[in-house]
Amino acid sequence: MKKILIVEDEKMLAEMYHDRFVQAGFKIVMAYSAEEGIKIALKEKPDLILLDILLPRENGIGFLAKLRQNPKIASTKVVAFSNYDDPTTRKEAMEFGVKEYLIKTNYTPQEIIKKIKTYLK
Amino acid sequence: MAFDIETINRLIVLFINAFGIFLGAWVLFANRKAALNRRFTLMTIAGLLWVNSAYLGFSSKDVSTAVALYKLNGISALLTALTFYYFFILSFLKEEEKHSLLNKIILLVIFLLICLTGFTDLVVKDVRWKEFGMEIIHGEYGGIAYYLFAFFFILLMAVWLIRKYFVLSIQEKQKTQYFFIGIILWMFFNIVFNTLIPLIFNTARYQHFGDYSIIFLLGFTAYAIVRRQLFGIKVLLTALLVVLIAILLLLNTLLFTENTPFQILNGIIFIVFLFFGYYLIKSVQTEIKRREELEELTSRLERVNVELATAYKKLERLDKAKTEFLSIASHQLRTPLTAVKGYISMMLEKIYGKPPKKMIKPLENIYASNERLIRLINSLLNISRIETGKIEMNLEKVSLEKLINDIFGDLKQAVEGKDIFLELKKTKEPLPEISVDKDKIRQAIMNILDNAIKYTERGGVTVKLKAVKQKLQIIISDTGEGMTGDEISNLFVSFTRGKAGVRMWTEGAGLGLYIAKKFAEMHNGKVWAESPGKGRGSTFYIELPIK
Incomplete structure (x- = not known):
């Protein structure tokens, strides 16, 4: 069973993705901020991180910088997903090696699962 | 007809009075509400009083009248200095408040000197009859105090004038050049006739000529105050030179040439000179006017450039703010739409159990409507980026x-x-x-x-x-x-x-x-x-x- 860390501060969306991903047969761990995300990533060693970009205090780009600096988790696959569609931010995320930068509103949870599965093969 | 010195003197005083009254009225009526214009007119009144009392004192036949007039002369000279001081710091230095202590000191000294002149014999002690007219006899200390004040006052004005002149802008310079010439002529004649000659040669023989020179100050200053469009100082100097040579030529023709053919020749030279002199002044004026227009255009261009740069920076800031606002606003709009889309899609996928059959169509409709909203937001964001050229x-x-x-x-x-x-x-x-x-x-x-x-x-x-x-x-x-x-x-x-x-x-x-x-x-x-x-x-x- 693949383990996925979802970093998402919006409670309603977090709950929704959690339900759908569990239903699809993933083991899900949740984090509601970048700081918490790093801690849980270190502890749980997920197969993939689904990362929101606009987070309280430190944003997703800050999370990526810390993740890539820590040798224990630096090579974790990350898919960024956000409704914040800013070309500069997108570019920064891509430079940190995210697999894709998805605009949440353009995908149903099912479609996101489909995307993720291609990266977990 | 022979002109004796007395007639010339009388004519000069008459001319100064007429011209002075004209200047005072001209400046006052040009702008009755401006403090600058009012101070100028006050200065003109004091100056005329000075000239007239000097002339009348000088030519009076009676000792007590002469003494009274010379006292009045001393007082009006002080009043002229006072009005000039206030006019000067307001119009030229533009820093009236800065010198409040000095203002008080000058006011106090002038007031003391007026009292000394008017109520004691310390400044004006007596007069004596000389072959040229009534000469003033100063009290020993009062006279020295009076002239020391005059000397230091003129020195202070000169220092201020020179110091201030170099920090003036080109536009201000032109206007003050007139004022400058008036002051220089006035100060020069005053230092020579009213201070140096009386002190060195101990004679008041030529003193009134110094007094008359106030008309230079009044004339040049009035012109600079009232006229917006001034001739450059170079034009003025050229014109003065041409007029001077013309007068010499005319005098030469009329007074010193006895032979008629030479007179005719000189007359022709005079007319030719007037003709060329006129064109010389005209051409200098045109050239200077062009240069000034060019300078004006250049400085206007510089101003416009600065304004443009500021406006551009402002626009850039606005543009950036707009882009950020759009990104954030679309993020805020998209979040609830994401939840609707996600949950409806999951209901249609039967994640929460099989929905009743009659509910499928409404769910699909909600889903389709939501999609339309999402597309609309995406389109608006895209259009905004396309139109601001901010698309990668x-x-x-x-x-x-x-x-x-x-x-x-x-x-x-x-x-x-x-x-x-x-x-x-x-x-x-x-x-x-x-x-x-x-x-x-x-x-x-x-x-x-x-x-x-x-x-x-x-x-x-x-x-x-x-x-x-x-x-x-x-x-x-x-x-x-x-x-x-x-x-x-x-x-x-x-x-x-x-x-x-x-x-x-x-x-x-x-x-x-x-x-x-x-x-x-x-x-x-x-x-x-x-x-x-x-x-x-x-x-x-x-x-x-x-x-």
């Missing part, structure tokens, strides 16, 4: 066939709801992958397909791929509404829609085709439409270079 290209190799099949997956629901077909015609030979921004080309094809499905009620939509020279064409044909030539020409314009769109459908903001066109153009491609006419379907072309 992320090129990658893409197979159009695969991309179109993907898009078909997304459109399945829309097609099934309408009972029309949507098909991709297979090509005989495989087509090359091309380097494009996948998201943008996907959006362009999607928008055109969406449009075709929207306006097709029977039949369906066919997509063909075709290589033409170094280009790939995506040809989207439908069996729908069709268009007139007019409608086609309005198709790809922002915020407009074909007439069919207005009549049949009201959904969609008419932005999709415009975005498709702009995205194709970013790839050096193009988009166009053809239609054989109303009711006979339409064909849309997206053409992209093979790279």
Whole structure:
């Protein structure tokens, strides 16, 4: 069973993705901020991180910088997903090696699962 | 007729009075409310009193009258200094408040000197009759105090004048040059006739000539105050020189040439000189005027440049703020739409159990409406980026066939709801992958397909791929509404829609085709439409270079 860390501060969306991903047969761990995300990533060693970009205090780009600096988790696959569609931010995320930068509103949870599965093969 | 010195003296005083009264009135009526003009007129009154009392004292026959007039003369000279001081610091230094202590000291000293002059014999002790007129006898200490004050006062004004002159702007300089000349002439004659000669030669023989020189100050200053358009000082000096030479020539002709033929010759020279002198002044004036115009234009250009730079910076800031606002606002709008989309899709996927049959259609409708809102926000964001030029290209190799099949997956629901077909015609030979921004080309094809499905009620939509020279064409044909030539020409314009769109459908903001066109153009491609006419379907072309 693949383990996925979802970093998402919006409670309603977090709950929704959690339900759908569990239903699809993933083991899900949740984090509601970048700081918490790093801690849980270190502890749980997920197969993939689904990362929101606009987070309280430190944003997703800050999370990526810390993740890539820590040798224990630096090579974790990350898919960024956000409704914040800013070309500069997108570019920064891509430079940190995210697999894709998805605009949440353009995908149903099912479609996101489909995307993720291609990266977990 | 022989002019004796007394007649000349009388005529000069008469002239100064007439001219002085004219200047005072001229300046006052030019702007009665301005403190500057009022102070000037007060200064003129004090100055005329000074000139007249000097003249009358000098030429009076009676000792006690002469003494009284000389006392009045001393007082009016002090009043002239006082009015001049206030006029000067207001008009020239423009720093009246800065010297409040000095203002008080000067006022106090002048007041003391006025008292000394008026009520004691310390300054004006007596007069004595000389062959040229009544000469003033000063009290030993009072006289020294009086002249020391005059000397230091003039020195202070001169220092201020010189110090201030060099920090003036070019425009201010021209105006003050007149004032400058007036003051210099006035100070010069005063130092020579009123201070140096009386002190060194101990005679008041020529003192009144110093007094008369105030007319230079009044004349030049009045002109600088009242006239907006001043002649440059070079023009003035040239004119003065020409007039001086002309007077000498005239005097030479009239007084010193006895021989008639020489007089005629000199007269001709005089007239020729006047003629050339006039043109000399004119040409100097023209040249200076041109230079000044050029300077004015240059400085105006500099000002405009500065204003432009500021405005540009402001615009840049606004533009940045607008872009950020749009990103954040669209994020805020998208979040609830994401939740609606996610939950409805999960209900339709039966994650929460099988919904009652009659609920399926409403759920699909909610889903479709939500999709429309999402598309609208995406379109608005895209349009804003296209129009501010803030859009980046992320090129990658893409197979159009695969991309179109993907898009078909997304459109399945829309097609099934309408009972029309949507098909991709297979090509005989495989087509090359091309380097494009996948998201943008996907959006362009999607928008055109969406449009075709929207306006097709029977039949369906066919997509063909075709290589033409170094280009790939995506040809989207439908069996729908069709268009007139007019409608086609309005198709790809922002915020407009074909007439069919207005009549049949009201959904969609008419932005999709415009975005498709702009995205194709970013790839050096193009988009166009053809239609054989109303009711006979339409064909849309997206053409992209093979790279």
